[in-house]
Amino acid sequence: xxxxxxxxxxxxxxxxxxxxxxxxxxxxxxxxxxxxxxxxxxxxxxxxxxxxxxxxxxxxxxxxxxxxxxxxxxxxxxxxxxxxxxxxxxxxxxxxxxxxxxxxxxxxxxxxxxxxxxxxxxxxxxxxxxxxxxxxxxxxxxx
Amino acid sequence: xxxxxxxxxxxxxxxxxxxxxxxxxxxxxxxxxxxxxxxxxxxxxxxxxxxxxxxxxxxxxxxxxxxxxxxxxxxxxxxxxxxxxxxxxxxxxxxxxxxxxxxxxxxxxxxxxxxxxxxxxxxxxxxxxxxxxxxxxxxxxxxxxxxxxxxxxxxxxxxxxxxxxxxxxxxxxxxxxxxxxxxxxxxxxxxxxxxxxxxxxxxxxxxxxxxxxxxxxxxxxxxxxxxxxxxxxxxxxxxxxxxxxxxxxxxxxxxxxxxxxxxxxx
Numbered sequence: 001x002x003x004x005x006x007x008x009x010x011x012x013x014x015x016x017x018x019x020x021x022x023x024x025x026x027x028x029x030x031x032x033x034x035x036x037x038x039x040x041x042x043x044x045x046x047x048x049x050x051x052x053x054x055x056x057x058x059x060x061x062x063x064x065x066x067x068x069x070x071x072x073x074x075x076x077x078x079x080x081x082x083x084x085x086x087x088x089x090x091x092x093x094x095x096x097x098x099x100x101x102x103x104x105x106x107x108x109x110x111x112x113x114x115x116x117x118x119x120x121x122x123x124x125x126x127x128x129x130x131x132x133x134x135x136x137x138x139x140x141x142x143x
Numbered sequence: 144x145x146x147x148x149x150x151x152x153x154x155x156x157x158x159x160x161x162x163x164x165x166x167x168x169x170x171x172x173x174x175x176x177x178x179x180x181x182x183x184x185x186x187x188x189x190x191x192x193x194x195x196x197x198x199x200x201x202x203x204x205x206x207x208x209x210x211x212x213x214x215x216x217x218x219x220x221x222x223x224x225x226x227x228x229x230x231x232x233x234x235x236x237x238x239x240x241x242x243x244x245x246x247x248x249x250x251x252x253x254x255x256x257x258x259x260x261x262x263x264x265x266x267x268x269x270x271x272x273x274x275x276x277x278x279x280x281x282x283x284x285x286x287x288x289x290x291x292x293x294x295x296x297x298x299x300x301x302x303x304x305x306x307x308x309x310x311x312x313x314x315x316x317x318x319x320x321x322x323x324x325x326x327x328x329x330x331x332x333x334x335x336x337x338x339x340x341x342x343x344x345x346x347x348x349x350x351x352x353x354x355x356x357x358x359x360x361x362x363x364x365x366x367x368x369x370x371x372x373x374x375x376x377x378x379x380x381x382x383x384x385x386x387x388x389x390x391x392x393x394x395x396x397x398x399x400x401x402x403x404x405x406x407x408x409x
Contacts, residue, residue, distance in 0.1 A: 075158065088287050092279075093176055099165030103158060132150040139147065 007127035008143070011057040018054060019061035020123040022047050023115045026069055038077070044069045056143050061122060064130060064137040065115075072111055079104045184282060188246020192232075195250065200235040202253065202409055207233055210394065210402045211251070214266055217393045218273060221338035229273070235409050239352070243272045245281050256406045260351075262394050263344025266335060271345060274330035280323045328379050332386065339391040342383045350376040 011019070025047045026040045048062045079101055085091035118128045129137075171177060211231055219226040228247040237254040244250060249272055259265040275281060319327070328345070335342040353372030394402065 071154075093171070093180075095168070095170050096166055098170035098174070098176075099168065100162055102165050102170075103162040106161065107158065132147070132154055135147050135150065139144075 007057065007060075009057070011055070011125055011127075013125075015055050015057045016123055016125045018051060018058045020119045022051065022058070022062040022065040023119040023122070026065065027112070027115060027119075038073065040076075041066075041069045041073045056141070057127075060137055060141045063141045064133050067133050067136055067140075068111060068115075068130065072108065075104050075107060180282070184245045187285070188244055188248055191244045192230075192248050195244070202233045202235050204233075204405065207402070207405055210398060213398075214262065214269060214393055215249075217338050217340070218266065218270055218334055222273075222334045224273065224277060229276070233406075241268050241272055243276045243281060245285070247276060249273070249276070253406050253409050257403065259348065261344065262392065262399055263335075263341035263390075264348040265344075266338070266340045266393070267331065267342070267345025267348055270331035270334040270338075270340075271327050273334060274327040275319070275323070278323075278326060278330060280319060280327065283323070284319055324375065325378065328375055329382055332379060332382050336383075336386045336388040338393075339389055340393065341390045342386065342388065343380065346376040346379040346383070349373075349379070 022044065025043045028043065044062075044066045048066045051058050051062045054062070082091065082097060082100065086093055086097060091097070114130065118130070121128050129135075208231075211233060215229060215231060216226055218224070219229065229249055230247055231249045231251065233256070234250055234252050236252045238252050239255045239258045240252040241255050242250055249269070251269070255268065256265060259268070331345055332342045335345065349372040353376065
């Protein structure tokens with residue numbers, strides 16, 4: 001993650017609020033106690049679609065939030081179905097399973113901290129571009 | 144674009160490297176996973192057997208127990224199963240039924256022993272139930288049908304009668320998945336072959352049960368909890384053909400006859 005102040009223009013107050021909300025959407029879904037990983041993604045997609053006609057700053061951050069959720073969806077879905085197979089099908093609890101869950105937990109934790117930090121900073125009008133996701137967003141999001 | 148691809152590769156690689164590094168730690172030991180599972184199973188076994196004992200009459204007969212031990216010892220020794228972990232109970236009931244309960248309780252109804260035409264058939268059923276125990280099928284079935292929360296609350300002193308009744312029913316009167324049955328059949332054949340006991344006995348018993356099913360359905364509980372008898376019987380015979388085995392009787396003819404006479408008295 002890198003802190004960047006070189007966004008094309010200084011965002012207005014309402015833009016900063018909307019962009020910050022895009023990160024908070026996924027957090028709200030988690031705090032609401034929704035266990036399925038797809039729920040986070042759906043919440044972010046809904047927000048993304050709702051803001052697709054928004055300003056460049058808002059769209060840019062909605063896209064970055066969405067992209068980070070997509071990669072988490074992949075690893076979280078594997079952990080969800082692996083857990084289902086362990087408890088309801090023929091799977092067994094193994095070192096491999098536990099270490100996968102710990103790795104996923106760590107990635108989620110990093111993403112959670114980064115999301116909270118980003119939401120706070122963006123609300124202040126600063127621009128935060130994540131490592132990899134920021135460059136990917138630059139490529140996808142058009143001015 | 145090249146930078147993006149290399150960043151993506153680093154991200155993916157870091158996930159797998161971390162997973163691999165964590166995988167080197169013996170979490171099962173650190174988190175006492177096996178002991179915790181074992182404790183839950185032991186407590187459930189106690190609870191189940193307590194309920195079962197209050198509903199049925201266990202036959203306590205030294206001679207019958209000795210014969211049953213002889214058959215089980217043979218199966219356990221040949222397959223490196225800890226015999227002390229298996230608690231066999233003969234129950235005074237006419238139903239043709241046998242099932243395993245958590246923590247190694249193996250319940251055999253007198254009706255099933257009477258219905259077995261030879262020691263190979265009885266050993267076939269015993270081997271099949273042993274396979275369910277050894278393959279951990281019981282806990283899987285319980286978790287699936289009753290739920291992990293209910294099981295844990297049962298072991299921690301929750302005595303909700305309805306909950307316990309449902310949990311008991313799930314284990315004694317409902318079927319395992321076909322896949323688990325097939326797995327237990329195959330394992331049972333391996334056990335029987337290793338013990339020099341005719342593995343066709345299990346197939347014959349299943350086939351006979353399936354043929355008689357229409358006549359006296361209420362008595363054939365073992366078949367209702369172990370479905371697909373005819374098809375499974377054929378599968379077992381096909382698997383047996385791939386095995387080499389020689390038959391050695393565990394009991395003499397006289398011992399088997401006395402066993403049948405003794406059990407008929409109940």
